[in-house]
Amino acid sequence: MRVIGLMSGTSYDAVEAAAADLELRDGTLVMRPLGHLSAPYPDRLRDLIAGSLPPAAVTMRAVAELDTGIGQAFADVAVRAVRELCGGGADLVVSHGQTLYHWVEDGAVRGTLQLGQPAWIAEATGLPVVSDLRGRDVAAGGQGAPLVAMTDVLALAALPGVPAALNLGGIANVTVVAPGAEPLAFDTGPANALMDAAVRHFTDGAAAYDEDGRRAGAGRVDPALLRVLLDDPYYGRPAPKSTGKEHFHLPYLLDALAAAPVAEPDDVLATLARLTAVTVADACRAHGVTRLVVSGGGARNPVLMGLLAEELPGVALGSSDALGLPSDAKEALAFALLGFLTVNGLSGAVPSGTGARRAALLGTVTPGLEPLRLPEPANEPPRLLRIAGGPRCERNAGGA
Numbered sequence: 001m002r003v004i005g006l007m008s009g010t011s012y013d014a015v016e017a018a019a020a021d022l023e024l025r026d027g028t029l030v031m032r033p034l035g036h037l038s039a040p041y042p043d044r045l046r047d048l049i050a051g052s053l054p055p056a057a058v059t060m061r062a063v064a065e066l067d068t069g070i071g072q073a074f075a076d077v078a079v080r081a082v083r084e085l086c087g088g089g090a091d092l093v094v095s096h097g098q099t100l101y102h103w104v105e106d107g108a109v110r111g112t113l114q115l116g117q118p119a120w121i122a123e124a125t126g127l128p129v130v131s132d133l134r135g136r137d138v139a140a141g142g143q144g145a146p147l148v149a150m151t152d153v154l155a156l157a158a159l160p161g162v163p164a165a166l167n168l169g170g171i172a173n174v175t176v177v178a179p180g181a182e183p184l185a186f187d188t189g190p191a192n193a194l195m196d197a198a199v200r201h202f203t204d205g206a207a208a209y210d211e212d213g214r215r216a217g218a219g220r221v222d223p224a225l226l227r228v229l230l231d232d233p234y235y236g237r238p239a240p241k242s243t244g245k246e247h248f249h250l251p252y253l254l255d256a257l258a259a260a261p262v263a264e265p266d267d268v269l270a271t272l273a274r275l276t277a278v279t280v281a282d283a284c285r286a287h288g289v290t291r292l293v294v295s296g297g298g299a300r301n302p303v304l305m306g307l308l309a310e311e312l313p314g315v316a317l318g319s320s321d322a323l324g325l326p327s328d329a330k331e332a333l334a335f336a337l338l339g340f341l342t343v344n345g346l347s348g349a350v351p352s353g354t355g356a357r358r359a360a361l362l363g364t365v366t367p368g369l370e371p372l373r374l375p376e377p378a379n380e381p382p383r384l385l386r387i388a389g390g391p392r393c394e395r396n397a398g399g400a
């Protein structure tokens with residue numbers, strides 16, 4: 001089955017698309033990646049998203065505009081993916097949408113809101129669309145995140161020691177696959193969320209992130225600020241747990257800076273980079289991780305990666321590219337895989353990761369142009385992911 005995965009993460013910079021041929025063979029999920037592309041959000045839409053994220057208050061009209069605008073942006077990227085990655089034909093689109101609110105109270109997830117009306121994607125491509133993948137896991141008592149855990153578990157299953165996957169997006173999440181134990185998956189805290197917020201703040205919006213970690217690399221860690229930040233009870237909470245930009249946003253950072261003032265912006269960035277490295281490393285140490293497979297935008301930050309290596313001596317650090325999962329496309333491929341499981345009657349949830357009572361079938365299916373025809377439900381869930389070949393092409397729609 002030829003599947004396109006669409007994703008925009010908490011950094012809401014661009015819509016990522018990745019295509020793959022997927023097939024279940026005797027307990028092995030065979031994935032042949034066909035390439036990926038990335039298209040930045042139109043400026044107006046990105047501004048609307050930025051202005052609507054917590055702690056902002058928004059009108060219902062803004063919610064409708066976001067749902068339509070994000071749906072249309074995803075539809076444009078899906079049309080390109082069909083043409084440019086799939087030779088003009090695909091079977092299914094899987095859309096994560098854009099998370100606008102992840103509602104966590106006392107550690108439990110009460111709801112999670114991903115916008116991007118899938119009807120636009122179905123109408124533009126004529127293909128069935130699986131969307132809204134998190135809600136069902138939440139309804140089954142889970143966190144609804146991290147959902148990339150299924151891909152991680154299947155991809156890491158054959159590796160020795162205690163391998164873990166780490167994604168450094170706005171928020172950092174890990175999946176730990178220890179032999180003989182149920183897999184764990186949880187958000188460790190901010191990856192780039194606070195660093196990005198700081199850079200935007202210090203540059204009055206002129207820069208969106210600390211390119212190659214230059215500012216963090218030039219600064220010095222402020223121990224008082226680091227202490228204040230590490231005091232957040234989130235880090236000490238046991239898994240399952242998830243978080244988002246509802247918690248780790250600019251006002252949160254400004255509160256910390258009010259408690260522990262730091263004069264030099266670069267020192268703030270150095271401290272925030274160290275915070276990410278320390279909290280990720282603590283999470284890995286707590287679960288005996290011996291090897292870390294890294295993906296996401298933060299993997300491009302040599303200063304952050306250096307700090308991580310420093311905090312985790314003896315742990316082998318590598319990129320998910322080495323497993324055949326391109327770092328920038330991993331989440332889009334993971335969602336393609338989840339939608340594929342759904343239409344084959346299999347759950348994409350890892351309940352030991354999200355804390356759900358059971359592994360529910362994830363998502364909502366929107367029919368394409370044709371009446372909906374689903375495959376016969378598969379007999380058994382996959383135990384292993386095999387990546388066949390490698391990406392044949394990579395394109396970028398100018399930017400991001």
Ligand SMILES: Nc1ncnc2c1ncn2[C@@H]1O[C@H](COP(=O)(O)OP(=O)(O)OP(=O)(O)O)[C@@H](O)[C@H]1O
Pocket residue numbers: 008009010011012013167168169170171172192196208209210211212213295296297298300301302331
């Ligand atoms: N060259 C670079 N130097 C430093 N940081 C970088 C670089 N490239 C990307 N980043 C960081 O990576 C972030 C984007 O990462 P990514 O696209 O993985 O996040 P996301 O998928 O939106 O988030 P999440 O996984 O939390 O949903 C940028 O906001 C920036 O902070």
Ligand SMILES: CC(=O)N[C@H]1[C@@H]2OC[C@@H](O2)[C@@H](O)[C@@H]1O[C@H](C)C(=O)O
Pocket residue numbers: 009010099102112144145146147148149169170171172173187242243244331
């Ligand atoms: C609610 C939500 O969108 N959560 C995201 C976010 O971004 C990173 C981290 O927090 C992770 O838990 C999740 O995304 C990834 C793709 C996941 O579900 O695996």
